[in-house]
Amino acid sequence: MSLTDLPILGMLRTRMHWHQARQALLAENVANADLPGFRPRDLAEPAGNGAAAGLAAPIGASVGGDGLARTEPAHFGLSTQDGPNADPRRFKGFEVRPSGNGVNLEEEMMKAGDNQSDYQLVASLYQKSLDALKIAVSKR
Template identity: 45%
Template sequence: MQWHSARQNVLAENVANATTPGFRSHDLAPFPAEADGLAVRRTDARHLTLTSTGPDGRPQAAGSFERTPDGNAVVLEEQMIKSAQNQMDHQMVSSLYGKSLGLLRTAIGRR
């Protein structure tokens, strides 16, 4: 969830500098799937995935070649799409976190 928060800050900075001459948009490196040694694997096509990942579970990357005459490379539409995808991914992660806490409470009998 911290990665999604940091990415939202980067995307907001891109939008804020949309009219700055020579500014190029930035993005964070994709969150590593094997951060703790456990690989995330999609075993069924009907399983949920993050909206910014492809069918194989790897991040989708789409480059932009648009430039304004002053050298600015920020495309507001792309930044808003990335921001919306990031928000949906963050909501899904926080929902899963809440559900896992509920399972733990149930397991220890506090529900």
């Protein structure tokens, strides 16, 4: 087995490839922001690699429909679909214009920025893992 075949490095490589593919898709959404009838697309998180995959809710907590853990019954929940701030023009998180285009440049650029910072974090972890392997092999 090669040193680069370690599970942690494979997981980090998979995550970097996912971020690269997502960045290309987000760039496509921005490029087609004026195309009538265009619907933005996004990639789903890889199974088991999500940010909350290893996190569990506190003991005795119930998880509501909004994904937030309620440790006290008096906690408020978020209702994004109903309520005073609900926007009926929204379609799965994207605003649809009269031309049928669903690209919201502000949301797409926020996603692209978040994706870039997540990619940089994963790349940094990959580099640090390689550095740790080099130190272990060279017995510094």
